[in-house]
Every structure is written in C-alpha cells, then in structure tokens.
Amino acid sequence: MKKILLLGSGELGREFVIAAKRAGQYVVACDRYAGAPAMQVADECDVFSMLDGDALDAAVARHKPDIIVPEIEAIRTERLFDYERQGMQVVPSARAVNYTMNRRAIRDLAAKELGLRTARYHYAKTFDEMKAAAADIGFPCVVKPLMSSSGHGQSYVHSEAELEKAFNDAMEGSRGDVKEVIVEEFIDFDSEFTLLTVTQKEGPTLFCPPIGHVQKGGDYRESWQPYSISAEALAAAQHIAGRVTEALTGAGLWGVEFFLTKQGEVIFSELSPRPHDTGMVTLGHTTNLSEFELHFRAVMGLPIAGIHLEHAGASAVVLAKGEGGVPEYNLVDALSEDYTRVRIFGKPEQHPGRRMGVVLCYGPADADTTPLRDKAKRLAATVIR
Numbered sequence: 001m002k003k004i005l006l007l008g009s010g011e012l013g014r015e016f017v018i019a020a021k022r023a024g025q026y027v028v029a030c031d032r033y034a035g036a037p038a039m040q041v042a043d044e045c046d047v048f049s050m051l052d053g054d055a056l057d058a059a060v061a062r063h064k065p066d067i068i069v070p071e072i073e074a075i076r077t078e079r080l081f082d083y084e085r086q087g088m089q090v091v092p093s094a095r096a097v098n099y100t101m102n103r104r105a106i107r108d109l110a111a112k113e114l115g116l117r118t119a120r121y122h123y124a125k126t127f128d129e130m131k132a133a134a135a136d137i138g139f140p141c142v143v144k145p146l147m148s149s150s151g152h153g154q155s156y157v158h159s160e161a162e163l164e165k166a167f168n169d170a171m172e173g174s175r176g177d178v179k180e181v182i183v184e185e186f187i188d189f190d191s192e193f194t195l196l197t198v199t200q201k202e203g204p205t206l207f208c209p210p211i212g213h214v215q216k217g218g219d220y221r222e223s224w225q226p227y228s229i230s231a232e233a234l235a236a237a238q239h240i241a242g243r244v245t246e247a248l249t250g251a252g253l254w255g256v257e258f259f260l261t262k263q264g265e266v267i268f269s270e271l272s273p274r275p276h277d278t279g280m281v282t283l284g285h286t287t288n289l290s291e292f293e294l295h296f297r298a299v300m301g302l303p304i305a306g307i308h309l310e311h312a313g314a315s316a317v318v319l320a321k322g323e324g325g326v327p328e329y330n331l332v333d334a335l336s337e338d339y340t341r342v343r344i345f346g347k348p349e350q351h352p353g354r355r356m357g358v359v360l361c362y363g364p365a366d367a368d369t370t371p372l373r374d375k376a377k378r379l380a381a382t383v384i385r
C-alpha cells in the first residue's frame with residue numbers, strides 16, 4: 001500500500017481518490033479550505049495554503065507520503081524538487097509541475113526549445129510593455145496572467161482602448177507572486193480539443209481518443225468524445241503530445257490542449273500534467289478506463305493493457321447561480337432520462353459561475369455526438385434551478 005499526498009482536492013482529485021481507494025491505497029487530501037470534494041472520500045485531510053512553502057514542507061514532513069500528486073497549479077512548486085530528491089515520487093515529475101504552472105516556462109519550452117507552432121506571444125510586466133506587445137501582435141489579441149487557470153484574469157482585446165481593463169483584470173486574476181502577463185496572437189480556431197496522453201514508467205506513451213470541447217471566458221462548458229479529426233491532424237497532435245510530455249518527464253496522465261484551424265492545422269495551446277476538466281466526459285464510460293483510473297495506474301506503474309472507446313459521450317457543466325451556502329440540487333429531471341449520469345462535487349460553498357457538478361450522457365460508440373451534447377446541456381440546466 002502506498003501513502004498518497006494529494007495537493008488540491010477539487011472534483012478532479014475526488015475521482016482520482018476514488019480510483020486509488022478502490023485499489024486499497026491510503027490518501028491524504030489537502031486544500032486551502034475544509035470539506036473540499038476529494039477530502040470527503042480520502043482517509044485524512046489537511047487544510048493549509050499550498051502556496052506557502054513552509055506549510056507545504058510541514059505537511060510533507062507530517063504525512064511522509066510515498067507519492068505526491070499535485071491537483072491544482074496554485075502550489076509552491078519549487079519545493080517539489082526537494083521532495084523528489086528526498087526519494088518521494090512527484091506526479092508526474094517536479095519538473096513537469098513546475099513548468100506547467102507558469103505560462104512562460106511551458107510556452108518557451110514548446111515554442112523555442114521544441115520548435116512547435118503556438119500562438120505568437122510576448123511577455124509584459126508593465127502597462128507600457130503590454131501596449132508595445134499588443135501593437136506588435138496586433139488586434140484582436142489574448143491577454144492572460146502568467147500564473148492563472150480556468151480563464152481567471154484572461155481577456156480578448158479588440159482595440160487599444162480595451163488594453164487598460166485587460167491589464168488590470170490580468171493583475172487581479174493572477175495567482176502567486178508573479179505579476180506579469182502574456183499577450184498572445186488570437187487564434188481564429190475552428191475548434192479545440194484535448195488529447196489525454198498517458199506516459200508510463202514502463203511501456204509506451206498511450207493516447208485516448210480526442211475530446212472536443214467548448215470554452216466560455218476561458219473556462220470549459222461542454223466536452224465530447226470521440227471528436228473526429230483527420231488522421232493527419234491526429235498524428236500531428238499525438239506527435240506534439242509525445243514530444244512535450246517526454247521533455248517534461250514522468251509518469252501520469254496529461255491533458256494536452258490543441259487548437260484546430262479551418263485549414264486543418266494543429267496548434268499546441270497548453271497542457272495539464274494531470275487529469276483535465278474536459279476529460280470528465282470519460283466518467284460517462286466513453287473509454288474502458290476513465291482518465292482518473294488511467295492516471296492512477298500510470299502513477300502506480302500498473303499495467304494498462306489497452307485504451308478502448310466503449311461509448312460516445314458528452315459532458316456539460318453545472319454552474320452555481322447563487323452566492324454563499326450550497327444550492328438545492330435537482331437530480332430528478334436528469335436521472336429520468338436513460339444513459340445519463342450526474343456527478344455533484346459536494347463543494348461546501350457556491351459563488352456565481354463556480355462549477356458544482358457535471359452531467360454525462362452517452363450512447364453507442366458510433367453514435368453522433370451532437371444529440372448527446374444537446375442532451376447533456378439541456379439536462380445540466382435542470383440540476384440547479
């Protein structure tokens with residue numbers, strides 16, 4: 001049995017803990033607030049700010065884990081290198097977690113070191129630097145804090161007049177102590193997709209069928225699997241995912257995000273060194289193993305005999321409307337329809353737009369995903385009224 005320290009205890013961590021508990025492992029779930037989703041299913045929990053390096057050191061010393069599994073980006077990731085040196089397994093690796101929590105590190109690796117096509121970009125620390133960056137990139141452009149996730153602090157800027165608000169939003173939406181932005185070329189993509197990629201301790205890198213998704217305000221709203229793309233686009237995406245994950249090192253499941261242009265060009269966007277929110281669609285039995293089961297197996301060095309598509313499926317998010325307390329959930333409408341699952345994350349506090357659950361609809365593997373997407377979105381809207 002291994003002792004696993006989970007750093008971040010949201011909905012993605014909760015499903016990982018369930019996979020680990022089903023295999024008899026011991027899990028300590030950590031987050032900055034009590035009653036977080038993964039804490040409800042773990043053996044123990046610990047509440048502290050994971051951005052506080054000393055608090056993180058103290059938690060690691062207290063629990064003496066075999067394996068450390070980061071679940072969010074807001075972690076003092078430099079400390080992970082020490083834990084790795086001390087013999088603990090960091091998932092997928094301290095290097096991967098450290099690089100992906102800062103847009104600068106991962107973007108420079110992809111664009112400069114690996115020579116991959118990404119949106120053109122500049123960094124800026126001050127408003128004047130940002131103005132110059134936007135002038136070079138051109139309008140529209142996308143402004144994001146170097147450190148943020150789920151679209152926090154991100155804006156689309158259409159003209160010089162919108163720059164100031166974008167700069168202020170990025171500074172406010174930024175996490176951690178890095179106050180800097182990236183200004184990116186706006187990619188007028190036809191669609192975007194996630195390629196769940198599994199790197200193993202032993203054995204080849206594996207890929208799940210692509211997942212199509214739609215984002216609003218930089219945050220995921222719906223996803224579906226399989227997402228049909230041309231054989232050339234799939235080969236290009238797999239090649240890129242293989243190269244980036246190899247450069248970042250380590251074993252685990254990754255969510256590699258791509259844009260697909262109207263001309264069929266595959267452009268690397270970013271990646272998570274952990275299960276991806278759009279990959280929650282796999283909870284609807286799209287593949288034989290969910291992204292969480294795959295992550296668990298890869299982390300433990302257990303065999304993955306194959307990844308197969310068993311159903312076509314769609315996911316749609318359930319967002320809170322109110323402020324404070326917990327919403328009243330209605331499961332009856334969604335569960336009245338066949339081939340439907342609802343997952344409520346059990347977050348103890350709502351605020352408008354917070355993701356509280358997900359609805360999953362699925363059908364035969366060769367089913368058209370459009371009606372499944374419509375059904376998932378229609379039912380998701382009934383869960384919180």
Ligand SMILES: Nc1ncnc2c1ncn2[C@@H]1O[C@H](COP(=O)(O)OP(=O)(O)OP(=O)(O)O)[C@@H](O)[C@H]1O
Pocket residue numbers: 119142148149150151152154184185186187188189192215217218219220257269270
């Ligand atoms: N250069 C771009 N051009 C067009 N759209 C973009 C660009 N960059 C980001 N987006 C849109 O914003 C979404 C979120 O961007 P990104 O993944 O970089 O942010 P994030 O905050 O890291 O999100 P998450 O942590 O949820 O993955 C993308 O999925 C895409 O829809």
Ligand SMILES: NCC(=O)N[C@@H]1O[C@H](COP(=O)([O-])[O-])[C@@H](O)[C@H]1O
Pocket residue numbers: 008009010011012013071072149150276277347354355
């Ligand atoms: N795109 C990253 C992502 O989806 N992360 C997931 O959301 C949780 C935070 O939710 P909260 O903001 O509602 O606390 C994280 O803990 C993780 O499970």
Ligand SMILES: [Mg+2]
Pocket residue numbers: 257270
């Ligand atoms: Mg993203």
